[in-house]
Amino acid sequence: MKDGIGAPVKRKEDKRFTTGKGKYTDDIRNDNQAYAAFVRSPYAHARVKGIDTSAALAMEGVIDVLNGQQLTGDGIGNIICGWAITSKDGSPMNMGAWSALATEKVRYVGDAVAVVIAESQALARIAAEAVEVDYEELPVAANITAAMADGAPQIHDNAPGNQIYDWELGDEAATDAGLAEAAHVTTLNITNNRLSPNPMEPRSAVATYDDAEDHYTLYTTSQNPHVARLVLSAFYNVAPEHKLRVIAPDVGGGFGAKIYIYPEEITCLWASMKTNRSIKWTSDRSEAFLTDAHGRDHITTAKMGFDKDGKITGFKIDTLANIGAYMSLFSSSVPTYLYAPLMSGQYNIQNIHCNVRTYYTNTVPVDAYRGAGRPEATYLVERMMETAAREMGMDPAELRRRNFVQEFPHQTPVLMQYDSGDFPKILQMAQDAADIAGFEARKAEAAKRGKLRGLGYSTFIEACGLAPSKAAGSLGAGVGLWESAEVRVNPVGSIEILTGSHSHGQGHETTFAQIVADRFGLPVENVSIVHGDTDKVQFGMGTYGSRSGPVGMSAVVKAMDKVEAKVKKIAAHTLEASEDDIVIEGGEVKVSGTDKSMAWHEVGLAAYVAHNLPDDMEPGLKETAFFDPVNFSFPSGAFICEVEVDPDTGQTEIVNFTSADDFGTIINPMIVEGQVHGGVTQGIGQAMLEQVVYDEDGQLLNGSYMDYAMPRAADVPSYSISHHEDSPSPNNPLGVKGCGEAGAIGAPPAVINAITDAIGTNDLAMPATPQAVWNAIQAAK
């Protein structure tokens, strides 16, 4: 049908966004509004000996200055990490205390020690400058190497040597044996560069306490408002859930950074109660660089063994991961269960062992950023494959083909059971689109112009829709990872979908309407989506990990099943027919093989007037469902990147980037392609431009867009994209696999493999800036 599954329906939300009528958190204006500004530590590690607020409090228009002693004194709880990881010796992870406002120590530059509440934003900021904090500086460990060194400063007392856990997955002895029998072993030492997610809308919170009702309302830039409410209630003791409404209105991008509940939301809610004012805080970009959770930051050594035919015999990984100064909400799971289980890639590998040690450092917390663990795994696996192929003198595509998983379901040695796919076909699709046959001629032509042309592959798999909840729980997750939906058919026949998924750019208002339109034959205009408000939507786990399609939409489908059953009962009763003969088509409810029918809206009305319903039927037509998948879904793809490098300057241009992907069923190809474009661009950003840099004192050196290189329009090419839709996921009713993170997961190794192919050395770290590429060329001479 026109607006159904598979149609490139134009987005319903775009009119407000293209006319400036979007409503983001910072656009909220409340009566009685005051503004918060945080007093932040200029030191990466220091003892807080005293806070003198007198000068700030004396300023006209300053309402209050509040500190961590007051916050903890009021019973506000410490910020927690919601995924318990157990070390291989059986000991629990060493989670250090994190108060929303520091009490005794600050542990990174930007750590908040106090908050100023004032009548204007400008005044609050000026007054924050006037708060005098007496710090005693302490030695700093600003990176993993410093944190794990002998005599390193102790960041949290309960984490000896700054280690949080020493965790493993897989069979080490079998892997060692697999490597011992290998005809060839490739060794890689690689760094996964630290990134700042940088959604374009900075984080913001507007908190309002209503003393008459003893009730709080929080507008916030969240990807998961119900999770925010749950955590704010159950762990931070801000208010019980029925006394706290969390609304995430239009949210300007998330990429993981807006999953977590940060000190600022907690503090604004509490300060609203303390001052009886509505409190607004909006981060500026400098504050975002200092305080938004960063991503990646791994150091890894790995070995992969191959037999004489190029079949993988074993893969052994030793990773060090930086968690930052505190454990953010899902930080512990990113370098463990979102990382090691992806080490089998698209390949049939019998023996894998992955050891991960994580460390505190005096830097901002590190947590999930688009892909979360899977980009780190994919970068390692795909650089390994390309490097091994070069060392063994094999075609890198052929080496991959020899090792591809061919049969599904496929059980890996690292927990995962792959659902479906066709890896050889997808690689062939990408090779055809990228005109691999013509590469040598293009390379020769480039050489005439003095340019080095290179080609790099990445054939990746990812895991979306983390599930089922029971399995997640057994691995330490503190939450279930299902999703809920309510389908409300109104008496006039229009439909509202209440979903626990949250759109912050993904286009749910359109795609979720499409699956309803498709099912009942209604125009998408008759379907609206309600999300992002804990007072409206029953519950929800939110949007991250590419879960809105595989999990969120599945809950909608499950609720529609129930609606359809009731619609059929009502129609059968009204039309005096058997339920089995009722069909729903094109907005009509018909008795099959007859001319008897009811319009869709007539069924809706019948349900609500309830004048003529079956005796045992309740009035109304709305159904709720919770969907807990039986397994992850496994999107996959093949990326091919072609670059030209100027050997005199190291300047690299991506001349062609090809994606062939398997996202299962595609609801809206226009939106899916948009997700790939954005994801690949972030992946190119990681590969060639972006890196957060702290100096050894823990000072952030590139905390603005003057210094941190975001991909801009001229840095990236237009993309060639194709989809393989013949391997739908069997793990959810629509067969969707998730598409939000694929680009960011698959692109970095494709880019680096292309550049290293061009310059003829494997020794190149991300980001491959012109200087880094030039240095690599010189070092290889």
Add this chain to the structure above:
Amino acid sequence: MTKISISVNGESKSAEVEDRTLLSHFLRENLGLTGTHIGCDTSQCGACLVHVDGLAVKSCTMFAVEADGTDVRTIEGMANADGSLSKIQAAFQEHHGLQCGFCTPGMVMSAAALLKENPDPSEEDIREYLEGNICRCTGYHNIVKAIQAAAAA
């Protein structure tokens, strides 16, 4: 405080403002025109781009008092008189040139300025021109397509 008068989207607006008030803040806080977004603090991201006397200006680089007596157009003033989307706005929707929508007002204003300067830009022209507008969602691919389509419309 200084009294200023600015024509904003064809309407005359007068206000007393602090001298330090940026034009971006004046539009958002004093006039409630929240379509102009603030995405950075170093005049890099372009989310706050407006037209001042017909020229593209990042409104965070200009004090409100400097805009006294000028004619300012914001994203709220870009739709057709009947409320329908202008050709650039419609092209952004048609070609999926936006996702979260946060950079979009600046992108639309930038695209309008570009097409005034260069009615038939190449892909390279567009990518170079958008140097001052950062988008984290779209990878620019569909923004480029949208601007090309608007140019051809």
